[in-house]
Amino acid sequence: MCCYYVVMVKITDVAEAAGVSPSTVSHVLSGNRPISEETKKRVLNIIKELGYTPNPNARAMKSSRTGIIGFFAGDITEVFVTEIIRGVESVIVPAGYHLLLVSGSEFDDDPRQALEFLISRRIDGAIISYGTSDIKTDSGFGNMSLPLVFINRSYNDVIPCIRPDNYMGGKVVASHFAECGVKKAAIIGGPEKRQASRDRIRGFIERSEELGMEVPEGCVFHTEFTFDGGRKAMKVLLERGKGFDGLFCANDYIACGAMTVAQEAGLSIPDDLKVIGFDDREFARFWPTPVTTMSQPLFQMGRLGARYLVDFNEKEKEIPLLTVLSSSLIPRRSTGF
Amino acid sequence: MCCYYVVMVKITDVAEAAGVSPSTVSHVLSGNRPISEETKKRVLNIIKELGYTPNPNARAMKSSRTGIIGFFAGDITEVFVTEIIRGVESVIVPAGYHLLLVSGSEFDDDPRQALEFLISRRIDGAIISYGTSDIKTDSGFGNMSLPLVFINRSYNDVIPCIRPDNYMGGKVVASHFAECGVKKAAIIGGPEKRQASRDRIRGFIERSEELGMEVPEGCVFHTEFTFDGGRKAMKVLLERGKGFDGLFCANDYIACGAMTVAQEAGLSIPDDLKVIGFDDREFARFWPTPVTTMSQPLFQMGRLGARYLVDFNEKEKEIPLLTVLSSSLIPRRSTGF
DNA sequence: CGATTTTGTCAAAACGATTTGACAATTCGT
DNA sequence: ACGAATTGTCAAATCGTTTTGACAAAATCG
Numbered sequence: 175m176c177c178y179y180v181v182m183v184k185i186t187d188v189a190e191a192a193g194v195s196p197s198t199v200s201h202v203l204s205g206n207r208p209i210s211e212e213t214k215k216r217v218l219n220i221i222k223e224l225g226y227t228p229n230p231n232a233r234a235m236k237s238s239r240t241g242i243i244g245f246f247a248g249d250i251t252e253v254f255v256t257e258i259i260r261g262v263e264s265v266i267v268p269a270g271y272h273l274l275l276v277s278g279s280e281f282d283d284d285p286r287q288a289l290e291f292l293i294s295r296r297i298d299g300a301i302i303s304y305g306t307s308d309i310k311t312d313s314g315f316g317n318m319s320l321p322l323v324f325i326n327r328s329y330n331d332v333i334p335c336i337r338p339d340n341y342m343g344g345k346v347v348a349s350h351f352a353e354c355g356v357k358k359a360a361i362i363g364g365p366e367k368r369q370a371s372r373d374r375i376r377g378f379i380e381r382s383e384e385l386g387m388e389v390p391e392g393c394v395f396h397t398e399f400t401f402d403g404g405r406k407a408m409k410v411l412l413e414r415g416k417g418f419d420g421l422f423c424a425n426d427y428i429a430c431g432a433m434t435v436a437q438e439a440g441l442s443i444p445d446d447l448k449v450i451g452f453d454d455r456e457f458a459r460f461w462p463t464p465v466t467t468m469s470q471p472l473f474q475m476g477r478l479g480a481r482y483l484v485d486f487n488e489k490e491k492e493i494p495l496l497t498v499l500s501s502s503l504i505p506r507r508s509t510g511f
Numbered sequence: 512m513c514c515y516y517v518v519m520v521k522i523t524d525v526a527e528a529a530g531v532s533p534s535t536v537s538h539v540l541s542g543n544r545p546i547s548e549e550t551k552k553r554v555l556n557i558i559k560e561l562g563y564t565p566n567p568n569a570r571a572m573k574s575s576r577t578g579i580i581g582f583f584a585g586d587i588t589e590v591f592v593t594e595i596i597r598g599v600e601s602v603i604v605p606a607g608y609h610l611l612l613v614s615g616s617e618f619d620d621d622p623r624q625a626l627e628f629l630i631s632r633r634i635d636g637a638i639i640s641y642g643t644s645d646i647k648t649d650s651g652f653g654n655m656s657l658p659l660v661f662i663n664r665s666y667n668d669v670i671p672c673i674r675p676d677n678y679m680g681g682k683v684v685a686s687h688f689a690e691c692g693v694k695k696a697a698i699i700g701g702p703e704k705r706q707a708s709r710d711r712i713r714g715f716i717e718r719s720e721e722l723g724m725e726v727p728e729g730c731v732f733h734t735e736f737t738f739d740g741g742r743k744a745m746k747v748l749l750e751r752g753k754g755f756d757g758l759f760c761a762n763d764y765i766a767c768g769a770m771t772v773a774q775e776a777g778l779s780i781p782d783d784l785k786v787i788g789f790d791d792r793e794f795a796r797f798w799p800t801p802v803t804t805m806s807q808p809l810f811q812m813g814r815l816g817a818r819y820l821v822d823f824n825e826k827e828k829e830i831p832l833l834t835v836l837s838s839s840l841i842p843r844r845s846t847g848f
Numbered sequence: 849c850g851a852t853t854t855t856g857t858c859a860a861a862a863c864g865a866t867t868t869g870a871c872a873a874t875t876c877g878t
Numbered sequence: 879a880c881g882a883a884t885t886g887t888c889a890a891a892t893c894g895t896t897t898t899g900a901c902a903a904a905a906t907c908g
Contacts, residue, residue, distance in 0.1 A: 180630055180657055184864060195888045200866055207867095208885050227631045231577065232864035234568040235893040245612075250596055256588040260616060263587075267617040272632055275582075275612045279597060280604040293517055294564045295609055320517055401797035427797075434799050457794040460738035460764075462771050521894055532858045537896055545855050569894035572863040 244292035244300035250277040261476020299483035323479040334493040344377025356420030360393040364424040404431025426451035444510040464506035471499040581629035581637035587614040598813020636820035660816040671830040681714025693757030697730035701761040741768025763788035781847040801843035808836040
């Protein structure tokens with residue numbers, strides 16, 4: 175035996191058991207037409223007793239609503255994505271929707287194809303959380319409109335997008351450094367083409383200037399968003415022998431790589447050097463020297479995206495094109511906490 | 512504008528454009544009845560041109576097959592689960608199935624309720640990857656059977672389960688220690704009630720005895736599967752005075768916690784002490800001293816579970832009750848690599 | 849060459865729900 | 879107390895497929 179046995183009871187079963195017509199049962203459920211208190215009670219009891227749930231496929235045929243929200247994840251193994259999914263679920267499950275998941279790896283990282291796979295299922299809306307955006311929206315125009323929300327990266331000015339405020343995040347980091355007594359700060363950013371990294375750095379530098387904190391000449395690096403990227407950049411930074419007592423890294427991988435190199439070189443963190451990362455990765459919390467970092471509003475972005483879709487479906491509420499949520503600082507040992 | 516516009520073309524549109532009846536179009540697609548080569552070509556062209564995909568809801572009504580596989584994840588943010596999901600997707604997407612995701616947090620961690628939420632969608636099968644199993648299978652018996660597969664933890668002898676071979680994994684770890692010249696080994700296990708931890712330890716000890724490697728009296732600990740658990744256990748272990756040159760930890764969190772304490776106490780890894788973890792967590796790779804660990808066959812378990820479900824649906828192939836896959840050792844710096 | 853089988857197509861009947869039109873029975877307004 | 883509105887219910891149509899029965903035309907067989 176390998177199965178879970180399920181009886182699928184249908185509306186006619188309920189109707190028969192209650193001695194009414196199927197349409198009456200439907201009306202009881204939808205409240206579309208007035209039903210006598212007595213019949214209503216009888217029908218509801220039988221529904222409960224028999225464990226009846228309307229067949230969503232049949233329902234979808236009439237209403238052309240499936241109650242399914244699609245989720246396209248560039249890389250499902252990325253923790254960011256799963257936090258977002260949790261946020262999405264926290265809204266749609268109570269609202270009775272289901273989540274259909276597709277990840278990029280199955281579609282040669284072609285989000286367009288993946289989206290079409292979701293659409294073939296007649297979803298009611300989709301959330302797209304993908305690194306490099308490449309989806310064309312100007313092809314095909316017809317009688318069915320599908321609401322879409324990008325999370326974490328915008329596509330263009332046509333499709334709504336929810337993302338964290340990286341620019342402001344950079345400012346918060348700079349303020350924290352100033353409070354910790356940092357005088358001169360170095361920066362190791364991510365790849366130069368990555369908007370998120372650029373915004374973080376821009377915010378950091380602007381606030382630094384406002385607060386009179388120096389970012390010395392030649393102390394801004396760009397590297398991969400990885401541990402090894404952080405190691406390499408830090409090595410160069412130390413060779414040049416600049417005098418900086420603060421290091422802002424565009425994410426936690428870089429921060430940990432850089433910290434490892436610094437400590438190998440005999441620097442003490444946070445005494446000789448204060449370090450801040452970004453993203454609040456799991457390992458930042460229990461790294462030998464726990465890393466101060468900026469936590470992203472992942473769950474909230476998921477929640478909000480889902481809310482947008484559900485409200486669009488049920489109340490035809492328009493979705494704002496850009497929503498920016500703020501990140502929050504988590505002080506840890508690497509800046510003296 | 513916030514929408515992706517989609518035309519949903521139906522079988523009658525295709526039929527009309529091709530000058531045939533809807534049933535002919537259906538037969539072209541299914542190959543159920545012979546169709547002349549000429550008509551077939553014409554219909555297929557029109558299908559392509561119009562971008563027709565059959566409405567899965569309508570299809571499900573006739574066939575009572577939805578082409579949806581449910582996935583119940585205890586905790587979707589757990590990386591293990593997402594690797595498994597990738598494996599599942601790698602099988603079901605090419606087979607034309609979609610993945611419906613539900614995670615435990617939305618259902619007060621009641622898998623039963625979550626499963627029912629999935630079933631209400633009329634899924635064709637489900638994969639359950641959950642920590643503590645609590646699903647009753649003996650309630651309800653009817654005309655629809657739903658194939659189920661547990662991954663990573665068995666429920667009972669009634670529902671098929673796929674899991675890694677923790678016992679053998681423990682043996683592999685012991686062999687590796689012996690090769691590295693470890694003479695006396697300590698063990699920090701997970702909570703004593705956790706079968707996975709018990710199996711790993713049992714395998715380790717058995718193989719140790721076979722190879723003449725000692726596990727001294729009082730050198731087997733149990734703690735939480737966390738970084739702090741590892742720290743605490745290691746502190747006690749060191750206070751008691753060492754006398755062991757190898758440390759086997761039941762997972763990577765414990766290993767990193769223990770290593771941190773050991774290094775703070777002045778021990779050099781791997782020179783004074785060799786450490787092995789379990790699970791190959793992301794951080795084990797770039798921990799300041801990279802951790803030797805056992806990598807779990809997560810992707811493969813997902814693949815296999817999905818394969819079982821698809822084959823059950825399409826070929827009525829029975830699913831074996833227990834499938835055990837082997838883990839593999841990843842040597843790193845913490846054992847001298 | 850007549851009988852049977854195969855080929856190619858279509859019309860009609862499901863699948864399980866929701867919605868609409870119809871129609872009694874009641875209640876309401878004046 | 880009489881027409882109008884409301885209440886309560888049902889039968890029938892519909893959503894977009896797949897499947898089955900029917901039936902001609904062509905191919906095959908003895």
